[in-house]
Amino acid sequence: MSINQTIVLLLIGYLIFTLDKKQENLPVPMILVFIGIGLSFLPYFSTIEVTEHLIYHVFLPALLFVSAYRFSPEGFKRNSQLIIFLASIGIIVTVGILGAAIYAVSGPFLSLSLTGAMLMAAVLTPTDPVSVVSILKNSTSDDKMADVVEGESLLNDGTSIVIFSVLMGMYTGKSDVSLLSFFGEFLLVSLGGIALGVTFGWLISKGVHYTHNREYQVMLSIVLAYGIFNLAEYIGVSGVLAVVSAGLMLSVEYGRTIKEEHFKETLDGFWGVVETSALSLLFLLIGVEAAGYLVSTLWGLAAVVFLLSIVVRFIVIAGSTQLFPNWRRKISWRESALLTWAGLKGTMSIFLILSFEAEVDGGGSFTALAFAVVIISLILQSVGVAPISKKLLKA
Incomplete structure (x- = not known):
């Protein structure tokens, strides 16, 4: 991609996000994806190549850090048990149930092993609340x-990512993982990343506290976001x-010890621009990349898989x-139903799809099906969040 x-x-x-500032319920991701699909047919944009490395190492650290840094420590503390459960045991159970369901319904349409179906479930399980969070806050009083x-x-x-990596090794025959070794690797990779992020987040927060130059403080946050991500990997x-833990730690320490109001204003201003820029590029690029899969003959199966993902998520949450x-x-x-619908698929799912595509020489029907489900999710769930939240949570 050129300059x-x-x-x-x-x-x-930026133009689309400007519209979003005026219309708070505008589903920005869907609009950007549609525009990206349209741009893919223009020769000027035909040379753009979207890779898993671009998403994972360029976009993801910044987006994760700014979300974690801005996330309310009080909000996390109030709902920590439910959040941790859904993001760990909940997602493992979801992958198991959804994978079995995909395997059961895919037979007439697609030759997919049970491991392949579990891998598909792992790709489609991570959630991406971009713009959904602001819509939820605007639609409800809580x-x-x-x-x-x-x-x-x-x-x-x-x-x-941990679940996907383990299942990918099994799918390609590069590893034969037992249940015990799976949980052992899961705990090592997860707890190791959290420990690293908390440690360096605390250290950088102290550096920020004793640095009175606003530019240096922003530079330290950039080093933390990308440095801790690459060190952990x-x-x-x-x-x-690691980067999520570091961002949360910086937020906690900021609220506890750092009193310079100018630092908060500078940091928020810088990362606000980074977030808008990254999201603009990312969803437009998703549209450009997805255009090649629009001719897929698997849209019917994709619709079924999407519905299954909604049903399974609701069962697990409720x-x-x-x-x-x-x-x-x-x-x-009612709130379980809203949490279910708000968990739309996005950035992480696209990264995992591209990772599969790179690993399995194109990905074939698996990639086409996964892309179709993600596009359906981005369109329907982002459009439906505002009216569904108002209907379900109305007084």
């Missing part, structure tokens, strides 16, 4: 739903959970919240 192409895409993205959706998505990205633990009295009092079936 000129990047500038044009940024201009388009921040609880937005906090749970955002907190879950921050943590389940790391869980999804280099030593073999979760870079996603079932788990009913198991524990404390959660039962906090989350009604």
Whole structure:
């Protein structure tokens, strides 16, 4: 992607986000994806190549860091048990149930092994609340739903990558993983990433506290976001959970010890521009990349798989919240339904699809089906969040 192409895409993205500032319920991701699909037919944009490396190492660290840094420590504390459950045990159970369901229905349409079906479920399970969080906050008077959706998505990205990596090894025959070794690797990679992020997040927060130059403070946050991500990946633990933990730690320490108001204004201003720029480019690029799969003959199966993903997610959320009295009092079936619908698929799913495509020489029907499900999710769920939230949670 050239500099000129990047500038044009940024201009388009900024114009759409300007409309979103005036119309708070505008489904920006869907609009950007549609525009990206249209741009793919123009010769000027035909040379753009979207890779898993571009998404994972360029876009993801920044988006994860800004979301984690801005995430309310109080909101996380109030809903921490539910968030951690949904992002760990919840996502593992979802992959198992959804994978079995995909395997059961795919037979007449697609030759897919049980491991392949589980892999498809792992690709489609991570959530991406981009713009959904702000819509939820505007549609309801309670921040609880937005906090749970955002907190879950921050943590389940790391869980999804671990599950995907293990299943990918089994699918390609490069590893034969037992249940015990799976959970051992899961704990090592996850807890290692969290420990690394908390440690360096705390250290950088102290550096920020004692640095009175605003430019240096912003520079330290950039080093933290990208440095901790790449360090974690280099030593073999979760870079996603490392950068999320570091961002959350910086947020906690900021609220506890850092009093310079000018730092908050500078940091928010810088990362606000980064976030809007990254999201603009990312969803336009998703549209450009998805255009090649629009001729897929698997749209019917994709619709079925999408519906299955919604049903399974609702079963897991509603079932788990009913198991524990404390959660039962906090989350009604209506709120479970809203949490289900708000968990649309996005950035992480696209990264995992492209990773599969690179690993399995094109990906074939698997990639086409997964892309179709993600596009359906982005369109229907982003459009439906505002009216569904108002209907379900109306007084």
